[in-house]
Amino acid sequence: MSFTRPILIAGAGIGGLSLALLLARKGVSTVLVERALRIEEVGAGIQLSPNASRILDRLGLGPALDEAGVQPARIRLIDGKTGTPLTQIPLGFDAERRWGAPYRLIHRAALQQILASAVQKADIDLRLGTELVDCAATAKGVVAHLRSPNIDESFGAGALVGADGVRSSVRTGMGDANVGFSGQIAWRATVHLPTALEANVWLGPGAHLVTYPIDRNGMLNMVAVTRGNEASGGWSQTGSRAELMSWFASWSPQVRRLLEAADTWLTWPLYNGRPAKIGEGRVTLIGDAAHPVLPHLAQGAGLAIEDAAVLAARLEEFPDDPATAFRAYENERASRTAAVQNASRRNGEIFRLSGAAAFARDTVLRVLGPERLMARYDWVYGYRAR
Ligand SMILES: Cc1cc2nc3c(=O)[nH]c(=O)nc-3n(C[C@H](O)[C@H](O)[C@H](O)COP(=O)(O)OP(=O)(O)OC[C@H]3O[C@@H](n4cnc5c(N)ncnc54)[C@H](O)[C@@H]3O)c2cc1C
The missing domain is CATH 3.30.9.30 (D-Amino Acid Oxidase; Chain A, domain 2)
Structure with missing residues (x-):
């Protein structure tokens, strides 16, 4: 691709790390800034359903994910009052056969580490302890104000992707601090x-x-x-x-x-919010920054990974025009992310x-x-x- 300046990604969570890896595969250089000093996650697990596994497997991460995590045989729905099983959704081999990729359960820290070491191996410029403070549009890109413990700098990039989570500064910069x-x-x-x-x-x-x-x-x-x-x-x-x-x-x-x-x-x-806008000019959002989702369908990280894959594909399609690529990505993802948000909310109500x-x-x-x-x-x- 012919971007002359790198794409700046704010936030090295599951979405930001996945996007940097997917873009590296297409020869697009990125600078990934992460506010935290280390890539680490709260001590908790995560379900990676086949829609997400398929993309991570394409990045060659399947063996590492299988080594660190497990593939469950099923999801059982149980009456919590009596302990009586109500039904089950078969997973394991059945999931892979039906949906074409495994359903995995893994510790978040292990997932983050697997993504982070792939980023390191791909020679992606990952800057830990660096916060995106704000950003302004220019004729040919964006200028971001980055702050790390020792320096404040103005950083010129071809475009900016906010992968900075539920409390996204990039989204706030576009006027929408409220996430619902x-x-x-x-x-x-x-x-x-x-x-x-x-x-x-x-x-x-x-x-x-x-x-x-x-x-x-x-x-x-x-x-x-x-x-x-x-x-x-x-x-x-x-x-x-x-x-x-x-x-x-x-x-x-x-x-x-x-x-x-x-x-x-x-x-x-x-x-469970829906920001008024998730992009303008050469700025866009992915993951929780764009569409925080209730965890009752276990799809938040899955959506962030899907966003990354679609965004990388649109940037490949419009190599000289990130703004067009971003709008195409936003249009393509709108109905999918809204449908998953709604289904997640409904699932919780039914549970x-x-x-x-x-x-x-x-x-x-x-x-x-x-x-x-x-x-x-x-x-x-x-x-x-x-
Ligand atoms: C209880 C619970 C259970 C869940 N279970 C599942 C599940 O089983 N399966 C699933 O798919 N999803 C699940 N999710 C959802 C999933 O955790 C999130 O959707 C996913 O982590 C979002 O990833 P992200 O990369 O968009 O954001 P985040 O993971 O929030 O990453 C954002 C990153 O940006 C950094 N950052 C923030 N601001 C800045 C800044 N200004 N400058 C630089 N860096 C910045 C942060 O430090 C962070 O590292 C669950 C969520 C919850 C709450």
Whole structure:
């Protein structure tokens, strides 16, 4: 491609790292700036569904992901009050056969490390401890104000991609600081508790719990979702276990034992916003910066990786014109990201039904059966970036 100046990517999360790798493959040089001094992640797991795995596998990362993570045999949906299994979505070999790539569970830190070492091997200019403060458009690109512990500099780039997460400075710079708090908070913990190779979603009134192994050494990831307010469910703060247990007071002993197994729970406010605009001129957004999504379909990182693949493809298509490439990318992604956001929100509502509505849900789940349930996810997991 013929960009004379590099593309600046703000944020080396899953989206930013994936984009830098995908662009390196197309010969586009990038500078990736990350505010944190180290590439590291909160101690928690992540589900990588086939739509995301397909792109990471194309980058040659499949073997490393399989070495560090696991491929679950199924996702089971369970009545959280009684502990009765309702149905299951077959994964493992069935997922790979149906959707063309594996469904994986992995520790976030391991995923970040795998992406970061691939970035290092590809000789990508990754600048840790460097924050994008703001940026201004010029005739031929952007000038970004970068700040690191020792220097403030003006950096000229051909274009800017904000991969800087839910609280994106790039999005704020385009006038949209509000990201839409959902009224829900996630409680996250990991604990050494060997279990079967499967993800379990425990459904119940007003709350739900997701548990899954993230390695072969018995590390279990747990995410509980309850209502909460943005301030009390602070960003990665330690939550009160007593408060968490109060949401699950009348649930099955199995669920309560799982929750009691973890000493520390971190809380995260959950967002579900749709910014007024995700790009202008030679600036665009990917991942949570563009479309924060509730985790009830486990698709936020998947969408960020898909965004990266589509954006890289459009930049390849319009090599001399990043603004056109960015608008094409934004148009292409709008309906997909909105559909996943909506489906994630709906999933959460369905997980937390009570009374007659919960009874109807359980009946439908039983009647549908595994094969028809799998078919319902074809549009999510079968997605292929053009
Ligand atoms: C409880 C929970 C469970 C989830 N489970 C799943 C799951 O199972 N599967 C899934 O696919 N998704 C899941 N997600 C969603 C997923 O974690 C996110 O969607 C994904 O991490 C977003 O990646 P990103 O690269 O867009 O942003 P981030 O991961 O937030 O990365 C943004 C990066 O930008 C940096 N940064 C911020 N501002 C600046 C700046 N001004 N200058 C430089 N750097 C900056 C930050 O330090 C950070 O490193 C879950 C989310 C939650 C909350």
